[in-house]
Amino acid sequence: MAVTMQVDIVSAEGEIFSGKVEMLFAQAADGEVGVMPHHTQFLSQLKPGTVRVVSGDEEQHFYVNSGIIEIQPSVVTVLADTAVRAADLDEAEAEAAKQRAEEAMANAKSDTDIARAQVELAEAVAQIQTISKLRDRLHKTGLA
Amino acid sequence: MAGGSKEIRAKIGSVTNTKKITKAMEMVAASKMRRAQARMEATKPYVEKVKRVIEHVSGAHPEYKHPYTQTRETVKRVALVVISSDRGLCGGLNSNLFRKALPQLKAWKEQGVEVELALVGNKAKTFFRSYGGNVVAAVSDLGDTPHIEDLVGTIKVVLDKFDAGEIDEVHLASNEFVNTMAQNPNIQQLVPLQSVESDSETYWDYLYEPDAKTALDLLMRRYVESTVFGAVVENAACEQGARMMAMKNATDNAGEMINELKLSYNKARQAAITAELSEIVAGSSAV
Numbered sequence: 504m505a506v507t508m509q510v511d512i513v514s515a516e517g518e519i520f521s522g523k524v525e526m527l528f529a530q531a532a533d534g535e536v537g538v539m540p541h542h543t544q545f546l547s548q549l550k551p552g553t554v555r556v557v558s559g560d561e562e563q564h565f566y567v568n569s570g571i572i573e574i575q576p577s578v579v580t581v582l583a584d585t586a587v588r589a590a591d592l593d594e595a596e597a598e599a600a601k602q603r604a605e606e607a608m609a610n611a612k613s614d615t616d617i618a619r620a621q622v623e624l625a626e627a628v629a630q631i632q633t634i635s636k637l638r639d640r641l642h643k644t645g646l647a
Numbered sequence: 648m649a650g651g652s653k654e655i656r657a658k659i660g661s662v663t664n665t666k667k668i669t670k671a672m673e674m675v676a677a678s679k680m681r682r683a684q685a686r687m688e689a690t691k692p693y694v695e696k697v698k699r700v701i702e703h704v705s706g707a708h709p710e711y712k713h714p715y716t717q718t719r720e721t722v723k724r725v726a727l728v729v730i731s732s733d734r735g736l737c738g739g740l741n742s743n744l745f746r747k748a749l750p751q752l753k754a755w756k757e758q759g760v761e762v763e764l765a766l767v768g769n770k771a772k773t774f775f776r777s778y779g780g781n782v783v784a785a786v787s788d789l790g791d792t793p794h795i796e797d798l799v800g801t802i803k804v805v806l807d808k809f810d811a812g813e814i815d816e817v818h819l820a821s822n823e824f825v826n827t828m829a830q831n832p833n834i835q836q837l838v839p840l841q842s843v844e845s846d847s848e849t850y851w852d853y854l855y856e857p858d859a860k861t862a863l864d865l866l867m868r869r870y871v872e873s874t875v876f877g878a879v880v881e882n883a884a885c886e887q888g889a890r891m892m893a894m895k896n897a898t899d900n901a902g903e904m905i906n907e908l909k910l911s912y913n914k915a916r917q918a919a920i921t922a923e924l925s926e927i928v929a930g931s932s933a934v
Contacts, residue, residue: 513696515795515873517689532856544707546700547856548865571866573700580696582869585795596800597807600784604765607772607785635658639911642651 508540510556512565512581519565519583520556527579528555529572538574545574554581652915659908666901672736673894679791680827680887686792687824687877687884694877697870701840704863707852711859714810715867718839722815724761726783726805727752728837729775730821730878731768732886733787738893740822740830740886741770745778747832748820752780763814765805767798767879783808793883795876802872809838817871821878822885828892830885837871 507523527538530552536545549570556563570583705716729748731741755762765784766772772785784804789797808814817838823831855862 511692511696513693515690515693515876516686518692521692532861544703544851544853545856546704546853546862546866548862571700571862571869573703573866575703580700582693582697582700582866584869593799593803596796597784597803598800600765600786600800600804603787604782604785607766607776607782607787635654638651638654642915 505559506540507558508538508542508576509578510581511578512554512556512567512583514570514583514585516585520563522556522558524556524558526557528553528557529567529581530554531572536572538579541576542574542579543576545572547572549581549583652912652919655908655912655915659905659912662901662904662908666898666905669894669897669901673891673898676887676891676894680884680891683791683880683884683887684824687880690873690877690880694873697866697873700866701870704853704866708850709852709859709863711863713860713863713867715838715871716840719815722760724763724814725755725816725818726763726765726808726814727834728765728801728805728817728819728875729767729771730819730875730882731766731771731774732882733769733789734886735770736893737886737890738896740889741768741774743830744820744822744832745771745774747834749778751818751820751834763805763808765801767801767875768882789879789883791883793876793879795872798876798879799872802868802875806838806868806871819875819878822882824881824884824888827888830889837874838867840867840870 505525507525508527510520510522510524510527511518512520525539529536529538530550531545531547532550533547535552536547538545549567549572551568552566554565554567556565565583567581567583568585570581573580573582727748729744731744735741752762762781763783764775764780766775766782767786768789769787772782772787775782784801786797786801805814805817809817816836818834819837820832820834823833825831853859853862
């Protein structure tokens, strides 16, 4: 039995691979790394590419956009990004989020109108209920 | 008299329709909840693994101490990320969370700490619009299947402010999924990370690529993103669970109301018959 190490490949939306393997290859920041059990601690950004895991004659491939790889002597963790991530893309998203915040606080008329209408509706329903209850009571006492 | 019973009959009809709608919503929420729960389970491995890596990192003796692991001595400004649902009709889910957050906001105010808000979901927006507050980022309409891309911008706004030293702490307010019937509003500190004390005796450090700062920075950002994303997915499951319960209660109440209305309808009908009979009897005895 060959020496193995635990490998977990996960993305934010689910587990991709988890198991014992003999060797792993990944695209680290400064080039491809091949990892065998008892590797020294290693932490790196991942570049877009394939992560290969080898156990016996079996070899599995997983495509990873970007992410992080952490290597401990007996366990390797690959944190894969689900989406295409780039600094300028993130920046655009952040701008959009700020803008939405401003819009939410400033020009919120339509939503408050709806909220006000809902309150008025609830009041009207309550009034109708009270009136119908009063009417019921009147009928009952009228009959008694 | 006949008019009264007609009105009651119309009301029975409208309550019956309402009951049908709430029953349908209950069933829709039940099926959506199962899917939301599955998604919640699927996000857990990532969060667990990021946490494991961070534990390893804190066990190491890195040449570079990341700011997210360092508690700042004076806290002047904090950010609160509030996660709410987009839609209503889910019982007290959102209002319970806001009720939990308000004392915390007051406490900060009393300590002279300024608060910046990052809001996820329409309900938080509506609430803080009327309550007031300094909203720096917002995102809503995530739908039933939120994706991490939708949240990246909002989180980046907050983390950039932390990096720039504009805020000293980031907190997260969200609902915790206890079971289908119970949700627990919860506020936790996101940054600086808590309880990461290095107690290991062995002195080792990672090999970093490309360098310690870049690698650790990425790791910390991914940690915050995945925690917030996990909370959003969990909140989605909470929302469906709360809606299911709210709609079940509404259906039950509608059923009770229909029974009561039927009773008064029959009473009115019977009273009308009795009145008519006594009129006939009185009339015939007069002849």
